[in-house]
Amino acid sequence: MKVEVEVISKEIITPSSPTPAHFRHYQLSSFDQLAPPVYNPLVLFYEFNDKTVPNITEISSHLKKSLAEVLTVFYPLAGRIKHDDWLVDCNDEGIPYLEAHVNCKLSDFLKNPIPDQLSKFMPFELDDHIGKELVLGVQLSIFECGGFAIGQCISHRLADGSSYFMFSKTWAAIAHGESNIEHPDFLSATRFPLKDVMAYDPSTEISRNKVTKRFLFSASMIEALRAKYGESAVGIEENQKRPSRVDALTAFIWSRYMANTNKITGPHDEKLYRIxxxxxxxxxxxxPLPQHSFGNIYRGATSGPLLSTGDACSAYGRAMREVREEINKIDNDCVKGLQQGAEQSGLPFNENTGRLTELELVTLGFSSYCRFPVYDNDFGWGRPAWVFSTPLTFKNVATFMDTKEGDGIEVYISLEEQLMAKFETDAEFLAPMCLQVGAEEPFGC
Structure with a gap:
């Protein structure tokens, strides 16, 4: 089904109260400097079932009023990025708010949502603000049945995943009438002051020459993978912990990624792989920092380059051991070092490093939003029927999100088109999936 989303109105929403003069300039941090110049997307879909459908004018008015209030709390989001000075001018110019009409029912759309179509629910292209100043945009999309979607884009220059989930949750809490609102901590720049470093180069990873597909893994399938990779890790490391849900899915997807890239280039064309x-x-x-600490407060943990030869399970064991070691190194002493200007890439090197100039280095990135309370965003009409968030502008990325019930995991994989075609016909990749896109019971509307 081809989904058409037509924008019918656009306006600017400004904070309900002016930002105090002493908050006029929000300084970005050294981690913000290294963040990719794209938007973090979040789309929440709401249905009504047998409930009385509110008037769409009432829904929009309610959202705009609460949006103006939350922009007072998250005041940098209503400002403009000044790239040369690495700061946000918190001038209260406001954010674009769009209303749009969708040419189908929500229940029909959710039977088989296509990730690459979800950009239609965004107020602008996710990589469209390179060199621009807007921090946030919102789009309300109305389905024919009265269900609706709230699409939000927050600049990655200011916010990581934890930060934009925090914003959305706070906005929903204000809209729902909650009085005990947790205010964000805007001290990232004091913890990680600006450095004389190169900004993120988007040409290395941001690409439109890719497709994103959604795959759904049930709880029982994830448990089977945990058992499989737990057994394969025996003997690799003493006192090996049982793989987590994310570990097991990482292992499975990474092993099939290695196998399918080798099918394209040939088994004798060696590559170096990295997780x-x-x-x-x-x-x-x-x-620990408060969870409401705002900014890009994350770091990459990366395995050393691994040759594509050898057994995938044993290669995974080694790679995951290295990733875990890197994660374990990120302790308070490491954080203090980062605050003092230590190298921030998180890239360890091993005996293969010297071959980087002669072999292709391929990285598959993983990001997990599991355990984030994304389904707690109740704006006054109940929990969302479905939540979507994935870095659509990147290739060679797998993103994990809990299902609404919290027992399964949705996996979004972004790959170049040729490689995705291999994945979609890979019997070993498809066999474990108890439930795949389009097979689940449809959502109501």
């Missing part, structure tokens, strides 16, 4: 995992730094301070 990268994003790590939230907030709990790694001593004492």
């Amino acid at each position: 990268a995992h994003a790590v939230n730094l907030r709990p790694r301070f001593d004492p």
Whole structure:
């Protein structure tokens, strides 16, 4: 089904109260400097089932009023980025708020949502603000049945995943009438002052020459993978912990990624492979930073380059051991070093490093949003039927999100088109999936 989303109105929402003069300039941090110049997307879909459908004018008015209030709390989001000075001018110019009409029912759309179509629910392209100043945008999309979607884009220059989930949750709490609102901590720049470093180069990873697909793994399938990779890790490391849900899915996807890239280039064309995992730094301070600390407060944990030869399971064991070691190194002493200007890439080197100039280095990045309370965003009409968030502008990335019930995991994989075609016909990749896109019971509307 081809989904058409037509924008019918656009306006600017400004904070309900002016930002005090002493908050006029929000300084970015050294981690913000290294963040990719794209938007973090979040789309929440709401259905009504047998409930009385509110008037769409009432829904929009309610959202705009609460949005103006939350922009007072998250005042940098209503400002403009000044790239040359690495700061946000908190001038209260406001954010674009769009309303749009969708040419189908929500229940029909959710039977088989296509990730690459979800950009239609965004107020602008996710990589469209390179060199621009807007920090946030919102789009309300109305389905024919009265269900609706709230699409939000927050600049990665200011916010990591934890930060934009925090914003959305706070906005929903204000809209729901909650009075005990937790205010964000805007002290990232004091913890990680600006450095004389090169900014992120988007040409290395941001690409439109890729497709994103969604795969759904049930709880029983994830448990089977945990057992499989737990057994394969025996003997690799003493006192090996049982793989987590994310570990097991990482192992499975990474092993099939290696196999399918070799099918394209041939088994005799050696590559160097690397796994990268994003790590939230907030709990790694001593004492831990508050979870409402705003900014890009994360670091990459990366395995050393691994040759493509050998057994995939044993290669995974080694790679995951290296990633875990890197994650374990990110303790309070490491964080203090980063604050003092230590190297921030998180890239360890091993005996293969000297061959980087002669072999292709391929990285598959993983990011997990599991355990984030994304389904707690109740704006006054109940929990969302479905939540979508994935870095659509990147290739060679797998993103994990809990299902609404919390027992399964949705995996979004972004790959170049040729490689994705291999994945979609890979019997070993498809066989374990108890439930795949389009097979689940449809959502109501």
